[in-house]
Each structure stands twice: as structure tokens, then as C-alpha cells.
Amino acid sequence: MIIIKENAVRLPLGMILSLLALNALAGGYYGMAGAENVPLEWLEGSPFKSYFLPSLFLFVVIGGSCILAAILVFNHHRYARNAAFICGILVLLWIITQVSIIGYVSWMQPTTTMVGMIILFLTYLLPKTRN
Template identity: 50%
Template structure:
């Protein structure tokens, strides 16, 4: 389905806002983990390769937060590959959650919310055009 440039621009701005929100969430979560993750039991990491939240928090802060921020900027600035960056970032979010759930199980409403976020982003990005 072909859409006009005005609609594509609106969709890119929606993606920019969604990714900016996700970046803030990832930066906040990563910082919280690095600050000690008060109230988050270390038992959740039993059976995982981690004995603290340091590595997962760094990954969340740097890789996930950085990817979300890059995708947000790409959409707001109308980068030529914003659509591709959006789709790859959504796939990264799916991978992050899949690995997280496989290691610690379902523990938060944020896990399915992230999957829903990824589906919405992929659907919107599908209808935007690389200009």
C-alpha cells in the first residue's frame, strides 16, 4: 500500500516519539540497575550467567537505550534509512525480551508491553517510506 508523503511524515514522527519514550525507559532502567536495583531480588538471576545486574543494566542503558535514541533521531531527522533502523531496533527489542524471559521468566507487565511496542513499531515502519 502506497501512502503519501504527509502521512509518511506523520508516521515517522509517531515513531520518533515512541522511540524517545522507549529510550527514556531504557536509560532509566539501566541507571536504576547500575544504582543497585533496590527492591529487585538477586534470586531472579539464579540460573543465569550473571551474579549481579551490572551487565544487564549496562546492556539496557547503552545498547537498548542507544538504539532507541538512534531510531528516534533517525525518524525525526528523516534519515534515509529511518525505516530500516526502526525495524532493526524493534527486532532488537524482541530479542532483548525473549532472552530476558528465557533467563528470568515472566516478572513484569513491561515484558509484554515491550513486545506490543515492537509490533506497533514494525507495523508503523512498514507503512513509512524511505525517502
């Protein structure tokens, strides 16, 4: 059995969650502000007429869950594993939904998928706290 020091998992997990939160907040803001230079044709056949609602979801749900999970991870909170796991699942569901609606349009889609899987893997390695 491989024994990993807690901070060897906690620090990268918290940093990844923080960077993903910044990305989701920036992307959500950009979309809510009109998503200049992003073709509206990508939304054809979807339930959306603009990028506002998906961007609001990205900003609040994805960005918010990432911020919460990062805070809990950095603070060794007893719900850190649960929050990080939920965040990883939400990110994967987000990207699956996005690709199913608009198709493959950016290198960020596979990158975000990998980040979501890394979050789940690091969450699995994160030791449980007792407090």
C-alpha cells in the same frame, strides 16, 4: 491500497522510539545502580551475579539504538527505516532473552513486546526517503 501521510507514521514512530529510549536509559541506570527492590533470586541459573551487565546492555544497546533511530526518524534520514527496524528487533530479542532468563515478572514485559511489534509495523509503513 491505503495511502498514509508520512507524518502520520513518522511522528508516532519517533515518539515511541524516544519514550522507549527514556525507559531503557532509566531502567539501565537503575540496574547499574544496584536495582534496589529487585530480587537477585531472579538471576539464579543465569550467567549473571548482579544486574549490572544486563543493565549496561539495556542502557547502551537498547537505549542507544532507540535514541539513534528516533533522531534518524525525526530527521527524515535515509537510514531511518533501517535503524528503526534494527531497534525493534533488538527490543524483541531483549525481552525474549529477559523472559527466558527470569521468567514473567512484570506487566512491562508484554507491554515491551507490543511496543517492539508496533515499532516494526510503523517502520514497515514508513516511506523510504531518497536522500
